[in-house]
Amino acid sequence: MVYVRFGQDGYKVYDQLKQVIFSGDSNHESLFDYVAKDVSELTQLLEDYVARRMDISTFELKEYNEDYSEAIRIKNVLKNLHPYYNCSFNVRDTIINALGDYINLLLIQAQYERGTSTISFPIEYEWYKERFVELGIPFSTEEDITHFPDTPFLTPQAFEYFSRFNEAIGIAPTRRKESGYFEIKELDAYDNHEAFESVIETHNEIHRLLFWLLDQSNSLIGSLSIPQRLWIYQNVFKKNFVKKVTQRLALATPTLYEDKIKDDEIKKENAKEKLFSSLETLRWLHLEEQEILPEEGEAFEKVLELSSQYSSGGIYDEYEITDISQLLFLEILQIAKNKQQLGNKLTIKKCQYCNMYFIAPRSNALYCNRIVSGEDKPCSKIGAKRLHDTRINSSEAEKLYRTAYNRHYAYIRNAVSAEAMDRNERKFKDWQVEAKENIQEYDNGTIDFELLSNWMQNSSI
Numbered sequence: 001m002v003y004v005r006f007g008q009d010g011y012k013v014y015d016q017l018k019q020v021i022f023s024g025d026s027n028h029e030s031l032f033d034y035v036a037k038d039v040s041e042l043t044q045l046l047e048d049y050v051a052r053r054m055d056i057s058t059f060e061l062k063e064y065n066e067d068y069s070e071a072i073r074i075k076n077v078l079k080n081l082h083p084y085y086n087c088s089f090n091v092r093d094t095i096i097n098a099l100g101d102y103i104n105l106l107l108i109q110a111q112y113e114r115g116t117s118t119i120s121f122p123i124e125y126e127w128y129k130e131r132f133v134e135l136g137i138p139f140s141t142e143e144d145i146t147h148f149p150d151t152p153f154l155t156p157q158a159f160e161y162f163s164r165f166n167e168a169i170g171i172a173p174t175r176r177k178e179s180g181y182f183e184i185k186e187l188d189a190y191d192n193h194e195a196f197e198s199v200i201e202t203h204n205e206i207h208r209l210l211f212w213l214l215d216q217s218n219s220l221i222g223s224l225s226i227p228q229r230l231w232i233y234q235n236v237f238k239k240n241f242v243k244k245v246t247q248r249l250a251l252a253t254p255t256l257y258e259d260k261i262k263d264d265e266i267k268k269e270n271a272k273e274k275l276f277s278s279l280e281t282l283r284w285l286h287l288e289e290q291e292i293l294p295e296e297g298e299a300f301e302k303v304l305e306l307s308s309q310y311s312s313g314g315i316y317d318e319y320e321i322t323d324i325s326q327l328l329f330l331e332i333l334q335i336a337k338n339k340q341q342l343g344n345k346l347t348i349k350k351c352q353y354c355n356m357y358f359i360a361p362r363s364n365a366l367y368c369n370r371i372v373s374g375e376d377k378p379c380s381k382i383g384a385k386r387l388h389d390t391r392i393n394s395s396e397a398e399k400l401y402r403t404a405y406n407r408h409y410a411y412i413r414n415a416v417s418a419e420a421m422d423r424n425e426r427k428f429k430d431w432q433v434e435a436k437e438n439i440q441e442y443d444n445g446t447i448d449f450e451l452l453s454n455w456m457q458n459s460s461i
């Protein structure tokens with residue numbers, strides 16, 4: 001769990017000790033990078049990992065194997081996805097949740113195919129926990145291992161996912177109807193699911209919302225107002241984009257109330273705790289004119305004195321974040337609100353060169369300031385030239401193709417018989433396919449212009 005505060009220029013994300021883990025500025029690059037990333041490999045990685053540690057039809061754990069390559073790769077994909085995953089607890093929680101969902105999916109499928117499955121239902125909690133913990137261990141953080149060498153940190157999650165499993169297959173009633181009957185969920189609903197679905201779905205959802213609300217490159221909706229776009233989004237997808245987020249009022253600097261959790265000084269002397277507990281009767285101060293008792297007077301003076309160090313710095317809306325989708329949703333909301341105020345002074349587009357979103361410094365800007373891999377200058381410096389080069393290259397290739405095409409076409413039309421005409425036409429079609437493949441290879445840089453040119457000029461049918 002982390003906390004986020006938004007300001008005029010972006011946001012800051014804190015951990016529970018109020019240390020800044022990362023921040024985002026008004027360029028929103030981490031959001032734009034996030035939507036451009038490919039997360040699809042997570043599914044295969046987790047499925048491979050589980051299959052290597054456990055037989056997925058008998059659910060027997062396999063012999064201990066030190067190769068955790070998929071587990072490491074999964075962690076790295078998340079760490080590269082967004083700074084939210086700079087916090088190792090967030091990486092762990094995300095993976096453990098995906099693991100729990102996937103184990104349950106496998107079990108539900110086994111339950112669904114009861115005739116062919118070799119495991120018997122209902123299953124025992126201890127049986128479930130053993131598998132959950134064994135599969136979850138490689139995803140623990142260093143702190144987990146230091147504080148809980150026997151892995152009880154996975155026990156609450158194992159219990160939670162065990163309950164969810166039972167709920168899903170209807171052993172426990174999921175919802176009580178007013179009539180007193182229980183409704184059991186349909187097992188069919190678990191068909192066609194796969195590992196890491198919620199991370200992948202969140203990724204899609206955030207990208208979709210960003211596109212529908214803010215992308216101004218799109219020729220169909222790019223010039224519409226934000227309210228108009230939101231209205232279309234809600235009606236096309238028949239939903240509001242809803243996220244539950246806990247909000248609280250917070251100070252710029254930590255309060256004593258928060259301090260005392262971590263501050264050893266305060267813990268040791270316990271003095272401030274006593275000070276505040278002597279003022280308990282103040283809880284009725286708002287109801288009546290109340291005289292402060294003489295013994296409270298001194299304590300209250302002290303509190304006023306302590307509080308003076310918080311007299312500046314302001315108060316903030318702070319949100320509690322337990323899932324990356326909450327953070328990104330709030331960020332998009334913030335951009336949309338700013339955009340409403342700033343109009344075209346805030347323009348979000350896709351870069352014409354690298355195809356990633358950016359905040360355009362001018363509404364007619366076409367290229368971003370990223371330096372994409374394989375380049376040493378930003379798109380704004382080289383994008384136009386690169387695209388120009390590509391267009392010239394393509395048109396040169398096109399010219400070669402046209403010339404060769406006309407030559408071959410003239411040849412096949414001169415066929416002496418209907419049979420020869422048919423044969424030539426078939427050969428001509430094959431030639432066209434091969435020519436297109438060569439142009440594709442040239443565009444990809446696999447072959448150079450000279451090679452392409454030789455092939456076009458010397459090709460025969």
Ligand SMILES: [Zn+2]
Nearest residue numbers: 351354368379
């Ligand atoms: Zn770019």
